[in-house]
Amino acid sequence: MTARLPLRTQVFATVLGRLATPVEEATDHAALRAQRTRLMNTPVGRAVFGTPDRRARAETIEIPLRGRTLTALIHRPTGVGGRRPVIVNFHGGGWVQGSPDQSAWLASRVAAGSGATVISPSYRLAPEHPFPAAVDDTWEALNWIADHADELGLDVDRIGVMGDSAGGNLAAVAAQRSVVEGGPRLRAQVLIYPAVEMYEKFASELRMPDEPVLSAKNMSAFAHLYLGDAYGTQDPLASPLRAKSFDDLPGAFILTADHDPLLDNGVHYRDALQRAGVRVRYREYPGAVHGFLSLPGVSPVAHRAVSDIVDYVAAHVVVPG
Template sequence: MTKTAVEVQDRGVDGMVELRERRAALLANRRLTWVFGADDPGVVVREAWAGEIRLRVHVPRAQASARPIVLAFHGGGWCWGSPEQSRWMAGRIAARTGAIVVAPAYRLAPEHPYPAAVEDCWAVLTWVVANAGELGADPTRIAVLGDSAGGTLAAVLALRARDEGESWIRGQVLIYPLVDLVGLRGRGLGEIVKNYLGGDGSLAEEWQASPLRARSHAGLPSALVLTARFDPLRPHAERYAAALRTAGVEVALHRPRLATHAYLTLPGISPASRGGLARIVGFLRERLG
């Protein structure tokens, strides 16, 4: 694992330049929203490292011991984005729940295709458990949260922890996740999937790429699933919520009417962001104590 990106031979120079331009444009757009959603004054933001994975750690200023932990995975189609783009949401969650919110800068495709992001997020989860004492956290009270591609990663971690017999995760917050990458097309989604999976796309059948295709969804922690009426990924989120319910998992589904994809990271633009945040905070308080 390296901290610097490597060029991908089959994309060529033009493809890599275009990708870098998209990443820069996304970062510029996010910075516009940060004017309306600066870091919460009740939270101290620190940088830490889980091996070679950079972490943005949001710690409430109020004194407490053995805080719960929320792992927050950013969106961006696995190809762009960073923990900074969700700073408004992560900071408010930390301040209002008393939890330590850890947001990792997992490796991005196509330089680091699937399953690099999955492995990085799992490595962060195990690092947090092993270093909970140093963080002032309780390793038995962990929730996973993610938006868009990050929501997919959060769902995969809940499945993997269950399969490995670990009971660390008490709740999962899945915000407009992609849950089935097989045959995904339109609105640039096909290109995102190709960049993420590489090759001929056959890896989309694997449950760590498409959590809806897991053999079973039984025995998973309670879930809050958020989508939006005008989100093209709304069917994904609602199908996953239905699959969890069918398997006996407790699920709450929230679908604001006047919102679209990414609304929870756009507090200066989308009024629905604050209502969605309130739902998340309430769910995490209930699940993490």
């Protein structure tokens, strides 16, 4: 049985629904992003979305790629020396919204708790830059980070990826490409309520069309904006669940929320990985909405989930078995 949503989460979802323009109604996506940034930087926004952990120090770098430059936010754990293990983290936002700052609470908590450096690169957003721009950016950023590990103070032999929602999609794709295309040898992938299927609708989406934070209408709008002319594609670079093979992928920790239409995306990806013999840890969090790990101020379960991620990263990346 699905757990009831905490009252704080219900109130926040109601207020957010009145303040924020739904993505399916937006005509100016740059303005919609600015609206979210302003909300996050208000006192109430900081209380809801959290603030970076002071046990990790942050710095911004630039990642020069062919024809473009990405920014990346680095969270380094304080009080530890030597070359650090690294988690490359891709933010969520439906491929349309979001930034590395959006996941600073999560990334800094993982860095401070696990002892790994967490790097969150930006990527080009739709609809200005539709698929496969985000896929190309995140893949090339991952490789750039691995290639520059020495100067960044990183241990390239202890590297993993992490992402939430759209970022979970991009992390899963990057993990697959690392195997198929000979990229960095990843030790783990942390996939937080990932969107891994862009073509087929699963039962959870049909069963929960009007959940807080992410509705079925939102999902459809994000998919159309992200894929553009490629909408309807079954390309595994868009839908990693459609990969030809899941063999040799790194172990995964898949987190889902029970009030999330994307719930079954995580379940089906878990099953696909397990059938291929990939080690998977799976956890569904009760009384949680999509995006709950970005809402620590109103979603108590966010703190439990980030502790679970810290433990997983510490065991599988920082001190691999």
